[in-house]
Amino acid sequence: MTFVLLWIRHRKGKRAPPQAESLSTVRRERISYNELLQAADGLSESNLIGFGSFGSVYKGILSSGTIIAVKVFNLQQDAAFKSFDTECEALCSLRHRNLVKVITSCSNLDFKALVLQYMPNGSLEKYLYSHNYFLDIRQRLSIMIDVACALKYLHHGCSSPVIHCDLKPSNVLLDEDMVAHLRDFGISKLLGEYQGDLYTKTFATLGYIAPEYGQDGLVSTKCDVYSYGIMLLETFTRRKPSEFEEDLRLKQWANYSLPDAVIDVADTNLVPPIDNHVMKKLDCVASIMNVALDCCSESPARRTNMKDAVxxxxxxxxxxLAC
Structure with a gap:
């Protein structure tokens, strides 16, 4: 009898870890479809705060008082199903202070949504192009360092490199402290352990696409570096890459003016002539633009990596800070 009792206790002890794991899974936060609808006021237009690659984003308030962003995928687009799976796989396994946090997901046959951390200050695009907002040199640089840190993590800090594939100012969101967070992994790619690049038919936003990506569909971490370089130039010139036509492009326009005429390409509001440190600040802007040009070299092999860029x-x- 003693032997039997000891044997039963031993078997129970072996089963304990799986039971504990099951309990923790059950306790993980979940939000139902009805809760989401109630939080976002039935996904009304008044709660609409933006658009992603494959859906719309709504502001919501949970019963606990937590403010959330709800990204609802447009299932009429075939690619939206794959995009939802891609974002779930990417964002749920990634943890970094400069990536938008995924709280949970909600999915059924007719509805797929991600519940995301809410960013009260909107996007970098809003701050660059709205007349009601302004970012000084230090703020712009801080935001772009945040984005670079996110890319450094994706490219060098994960078990397998992650390529975002769609870097642009509208995909950089700002929290209450103006810390930048990268969002929208709907077309991101995960490189295998021994892969340096891969081929894809997915298209990103024109103006930010690396030459090898746009022409041949060849994707690597260097494609993100190129897009980052273009966005870095855009942030300090306040000129969109889509503004340029024919053979002239944003990076060529900036390159022609460096280093002697940086004031001609920098955002006119960035360094006022009456600023006591105007020359030092212009030197810093020129240095930032040189980093950007290193990032968006035509040849992938000549582009810097995000570790060095940071x-x-x-x-x-x-x-x-010394100015």
Whole structure:
């Protein structure tokens, strides 16, 4: 009898870890379809705050008082199903202070949505192009360092490199402290352990696409570096890549003016002539643009990597603090 009792206790002890794992899974936060509808006022137009690649984003308030963003996928687009799965797989496994946090997901046959961390200050695009908002040099640099840190994590800090594939100002969101968070992984790619690149038919936003991506569908981490370089130029010139036509492009326009005529390409509101440190700040802007041009070289092999880009931009930030 003693032997039997000891044997039963031993078997129960072996089963304990799976039971504990099951309990933790049950306790994980879940939000039902009805809760989401109630939180976002039935997904009314008054709660609409933006659009993603494959759906719309609504502001919502949970019964707990937590403010959320609800990304609802447009299931009339065939690609939306794959996009939902891609974002779930990517974002649920990624953890970084400069990535938009996924709280949970909600999915049934007719409805797919992601519940995301709410960003009260909107997008970088809003701050660059709205007349009601303004970012100074330090704020712009801080935001772009945040984005670079997110890419450094995706490219070098994950078990397998993740390529975002659609970097642009509208995909950079700002929290209450103006810390930048990268969003919209709907067309992101995950490289295998021994892959340096891959081929895809997915198309990103014109103006930010690396040449090898647009022409041949060849995707690597260097494609993100190129897009980042274009966005870095855009942030400090306040000129969209789509503004340029024919053979002239944003990076060529900036390159023609460096280093002697940086004031001609920098955002006119960025360094007022009456600023006591105007020359030092213009030197910093020129240095930032040189980093951007290193990122968006035509040849992928000549582009810098995000580790080095972060280091160079952080050195420039130290110089700016002295102004």
């Amino acid at each position: 280091g160079m931009l952080q050195k420039i930030r130290i110089q700016l």
